[in-house]
Amino acid sequence: MERIALVLAVVVAIFLVAPLAIIVPMSFSTAISFEFPPPGYWTGYYARYLSDRSWLDATANSFIIACGSMILTLIVAVPAAFGFVRYRFRGKGAINLVMMAPLIVPHVVTALGYYGFLSLAALTGTRAGMIIAHTVLSIPVAFLVVSAALKGFDRNLERAAMNAGAGPLRTFFAVTLPVLRPGILVGALFAFLQSFNEAVVAIFIAGRDAATLPKKMFESIRLESDPVIAVVSTLLTGAILIGVLVSLLFRQKPAAAGG
């Protein structure tokens, strides 16, 4: 039984890693298009990525839009989670459904809706428009993650803080927020990645000025199909790998364990 599980695990791991095993060598390829195995190796496409204005703009846009929508998502999702978990009010079920709607509605439909809606507000092709659209898509997951953390939060901690002499505001910032931090960070990470990965809405509304990496990659593979796209993929994977390793390192400190 254990052996079967091990074999399955290895197979799954191979399937997950296989694309990387192709993409990474291809980014160092000398071929003018996608070719595997590469005929030779150089770093020329890295140089091209770093000197190509449209790739760098797309990278910057991706980061700005992902950060923006991450922050906006937290601004909406964290208070919403507090409201939903701690209070009862009329229409709670209906509002909950509305919050979850972006998870259910297909992205293409949402994208089409945003195209019309943001055109009216003259926000198509702007980062602000992208941030708004991506925030809406991120809210359900961030809301769920923060709600779960909040449901597991022991309210006696807040009572203990007040008993110690802390008013509501100090209780929130000295106890509630730090204890919920892991949950909020996970929600933030989801929001960031959601925006960073999102292609459909980006293709519909980003236009030229607010083009993100996924949109640029999609265009590149249709129009140019040169290995720069493999370079971008490799860099992104590397960045994410570093991010995960850093967060794992933090985990090991008891301070971050959060009880």
Next chain:
Amino acid sequence: MAEAYLRLRDVTKSYDGKTNAVDGIAIDIARGEFVTLLGPSGSGKTTTLMMIAGFETPTSGAIALDGDDLTARKPYHRNIGMVFQNYALFPHMTAADNVMFPLKMRRFPRHEIRARAERMLALVGLTRFADRYPNELSGGQQQRVALARGLVFEPDVLLLDEPLGALDKNLRQQMQVEIKRIHREVGITMIYVTHDQTEAMTMSDRIAVFHNGRIEQVGSPLEVYNRPASRFVGEFMGDSNFFSGRIDPARPGWVELDAIGPVRIAATDGSPPGGEVDLMIRPERLRLEVFGADDGVRNVFLMSIEDLINYGDSVLALGTACGQPLRARVLGSEATALCRGMSVRVSWAPGDAHILPRSSPLYPA
């Protein structure tokens, strides 16, 4: 009793406007006293504690501390410490930071904060663990940190909400001794909530027994144990035998028990003359007759033993006398000859029984 320090006057709390979770609680607690609020879950004892701490506002009634009306004061403006059932230590702070937190919030002078926290950690024996996080401490150690945090700012009263509920038996006894030691050394007024009657017996100066949001009886542990004001208190405070009977004013010193007949009782009992009564005898007051000569004063039952529960130090005999269920607790050394199906004579002195007005049993048969 000494003059009231903490005074609860007709405190009532209703969450839904229909039923009262706490229903007209009135109690005076003296400075430095150790008072236990004892009762089953849902009896209102924790709600009462929450109102003293300020986390709940009474629907009506008043709470005053040393003459100051506290009723409407916010919890963070009261000078009352609290130890929570699940410790409620701040997981992102070390033991020392947890203990210093109340001092920082209450703006103690900076140089004093560290010194006080160190003194407090020493009092609970945790100096070596000051830099540990709560998840690196055992349950007992966490409880000590919680105690230190509750005491460090020298509150007027320390509230303890079932603080030992999560600990195993040996550790619980150890902490009971520890809490009593701290109570003696610090001299602070403590209000302790528990549903464990043994804990209440061993620790308290006085016990307030809660039932359905009301206080059924307030008294010293022995008073409450030996002279319960109601059948509920008697049954909740430990093992007991209850017999229903009737007092005939024409025969002082006697009570006519249903199905058993007349038995002698102490004439000093302040029982209602006439009317229906309950008679309570604690199982450990019953004595195997072989070990004592019948002096003609003791009441004697013929008990047929149906079951024996051996505790090692004592044996609980379950059986009947005249068809009435009877429980007798005998010293382990005296119970060696007992066995199931046997009939033995058990006796009790008139002063061992307690007479109280008839009421319905807590655990109906």
